[in-house]
Amino acid sequence: MAGGGATGGAVQSETYREARTLLLLPAWVTLGLLTLAPLMIMLVYSFLTKEFRGGVIWEFSLDAYDQFFFDRGLFGDEPPKIEWTYIGIFWRSIWQAGAATTLSLLIGFPTAYFIATRPEGQRALWVFLVTIPYWVNLLIRTVSMKFLLRDEGPLNDGLIGLGIISEPLGIVNTNLAVQLGLFYSYLPFMVLPIYAAVERYNFALSEAASDLYAPRWAVMRRIVIPSVKPGIIAGCILVFVPSLGSFLAPDLLGGAKTFMIGSLIEEQFKGNAGNWPFGAAASMILLTMVLILLMIFARQSRKEAA
């Protein structure tokens, strides 16, 4: 995902030089028309006037962004104050995505490290085991998580049966449930890049540190982790970015108090009282945040490569 890194690759030959326009034309047309153009039109829509039953009136207006950031009272004639509702929703989304990323890192790093230090023949099987759940429909995984966590569900039944707790934990509809859902959705994305980094790590460095009397955990903290940092950052980005704009986990596992960006945006388009320019503006703000994050990441990895 690191910009062109994942999809790039060096030029291998000039064999099809004359045909290159023809070869690229289908991709340009499809992606230009169905991905790039829609993003441009979305930007335009965010500066239009809302139509009350969905859709827009073609008249320039800054209302959508104004509504996002400022509170001008019920009739719009009071002096503007900062509107905290939507900033709050974005802040909560960042917090939730951050918590899910931290959780994924705490579980994902040791897993990736363990897999990468298996004998070479075994590694593919372990990686395969970690990736299978990614191939299963995200909706089904989220529903399964809800089934497991709900008050009458197997987790609470099991814990009560074992006498560990006396009444259900009441996880569903809390922030924790959403964090667990996000963590569960994107955990493989954390494991894979860290695994790739640890597999390339030269363990002679660990040995050298150990020979110089570094304790085991100091080797981990001062040598291994700094060496595989690009993998860790890539994993965090791959979990954080989709978590930030996710819709299914907060919608199915959360409640009214766990409202996130994804739900806010969805509400503007799927309901009758939707406000399309506002939804477009919220999407633009989310997109800008994500692109800034990716740019920082790309610059960072270029710096480390150099």
Place this chain on the structure above:
Amino acid sequence: MAKPYDLRRYPGFFAITLLCLVILYAPLVVVAVYSFNDSPSITIWEGFSLRWYVDVFTGPESGKFKEAAWNSFIIAITAATTATIIATLAATAVLRAGTFRLRTVSIGLISLPLMVPEIVTAVATLIFFNAIAIERGLMTILLAHIAFCIPFAYLPISARMQGIEATYEQAAMDLYATKRQAFTRILLPLMMPGIMSGFILAFIISLDDFIITNFVKGAGVETLPTAIFGAVKQGIKPNIMAISTLLLAVSIVMVALSWLIGRRDPAKGR
């Protein structure tokens, strides 16, 4: 005798790995087990039964789910095929047509759907169809799916192509093969494992999609994920768990298939 001091090993890491696997699999296993429960309740176990599987195919909601499954399948096959063709041609231009000004731009355009959050793509596509006044339905879902499947098809295809040296086509052309023949007779057959992986990945991604489909589908048109989502909103019912388990089985068959294709891959095997 104590094991020799191994400085790669960290105490607790194996336990966390096991925990990781338990977390990844427990929800799926639990749902699969409860889908065989002979009870209309999703909480109490009343013995093994296939009644909810029978219900999926013949029950009162079976018509709705069959139609949704058919829509999902048609869209996934068409979108994955189109995306795979587009991605194969694009990869050839990016890797085997020298350097040119629009090369970097093209790579960026192909990875664009991977960088934009899904909900933003969904909003943008909905607004786009609205702006050019295309009626929403199966066609709009298909168009949206083709676009976001392209990078997923492209990744394994481009990875595979980077593993095939250009000398094979060069040798063919030294023996008077035309460029077209070098492409269809040499490059494409060598590319087949990558193309198949790309197709399977795109197929799964299309079959999996909920958010974009939910935005661009017309009223009354459902794919399997949107139909399941609609049903789950009323509460998790046993027939939903049976459908989920069936989809789970489809996913695992697809993974196994791609794994087998990967193993046949002469570049990876020995």
